[in-house]
Amino acid sequence: MYQKMLVPVDLAHVDKLEKVIQTATDLAKHYKAEISILGVSTNTPSSVAHSPKEFEQKLDAFAKELASKHGVSTKAVAHISHDPAVDLSKELVAKADELGVDVIVMASHVPGVADHIFSSHGGYVASHSELSVFLVR
Numbered sequence: 001m002y003q004k005m006l007v008p009v010d011l012a013h014v015d016k017l018e019k020v021i022q023t024a025t026d027l028a029k030h031y032k033a034e035i036s037i038l039g040v041s042t043n044t045p046s047s048v049a050h051s052p053k054e055f056e057q058k059l060d061a062f063a064k065e066l067a068s069k070h071g072v073s074t075k076a077v078a079h080i081s082h083d084p085a086v087d088l089s090k091e092l093v094a095k096a097d098e099l100g101v102d103v104i105v106m107a108s109h110v111p112g113v114a115d116h117i118f119s120s121h122g123g124y125v126a127s128h129s130e131l132s133v134f135l136v137r
Helices: 011-016 018-031 052-070 084-099 121-128
Strands: 004-009 034-041 073-080 103-107 132-136
Touching: 004 018, 004 084, 011 052, 018 034, 018 052, 018 103, 018 132, 034 052, 034 084, 052 073, 073 084, 084 103, 084 121, 103 121, 121 132
Parallel strands: 004 034, 004 103, 034 073, 103 132
Antiparallel strands: none
């Protein structure tokens, strides 16, 4: 059913990804699917990496560790964005199409008051992608 999965991650919050990683790896094992770990960063230094090259290396290490720990096939996909705070939702949908994945598994949060005014990233992706989207809280 699923052959290629996309799992967007924020390396600044790896400690909060346990549930989404477990969900994605369980699905990948069941369907023998490859997981593309997508990380989005900027050209400017951040708390995660000082450069796009360092960001790519950290994302690649994260993907390899996940593959080793869970026994799944992974690949790291680093995407450099001009302004992730503004463009992230649209870029996630576009990257899923570009990579040819057939399902997106992504972390979400418990909706709050602001979500009634502004769409969450998960809500945007689920509403604007033609793919199946698993939102994991």
